[in-house]
Amino acid sequence: xxxxxxxxxxxxxxxxxxxxxxxxxxxxxxxxxxxxxxxxxxxxxxxxxxxxxxxxxxxxxxxxxxxxxxxxxxxxxxxxxxxxxxxxxxxxxxxxxxxxxxxxxxxxxxxxxxxxxxxxx
Numbered sequence: 711x712x713x714x715x716x717x718x719x720x721x722x723x724x725x726x727x728x729x730x731x732x733x734x735x736x737x738x739x740x741x742x743x744x745x746x747x748x749x750x751x752x753x754x755x756x757x758x759x760x761x762x763x764x765x766x767x768x769x770x771x772x773x774x775x776x777x778x779x780x781x782x783x784x785x786x787x788x789x790x791x792x793x794x795x796x797x798x799x800x801x802x803x804x805x806x807x808x809x810x811x812x813x814x815x816x817x818x819x820x821x822x823x824x825x826x827x828x829x830x831x
Contacts, residue, residue, distance in 0.1 A: 725731030
């Protein structure tokens with residue numbers, strides 16, 4: 711087993727569950743990669759080496775997740791599961807319906823066509 715010298719600088723993020731769980735991000739500039747390592751106490755239990763494009767995709771996913779968490783009110787209690795199910799059903803129904811801007815454009819276009827047809831008579 712080969713020992714790898716860790717870069718002097720890295721960023722740590724601690725797991726909400728505690729127990730010494732953490733994620734460390736280190737930059738390996740010589741290799742052009744970012745390294746994500748999972749830690750449990752003082753032991754590294756897993757790593758992922760990411761190319762810059764893959765790291766950007768991960769950041770986009772984190773950003774989308776944070777946005778969803780910020781936009782959704784937190785429901786605590788026995789009804790939390792039921793509220794989540796209802797929100798998911800509503801989202802599926804809204805996906806089937808054309809966006810409001812499209813319906814407005816269609817209505818305006820239909821009005822213009824009807825007006826032109828009346829003028830042509």
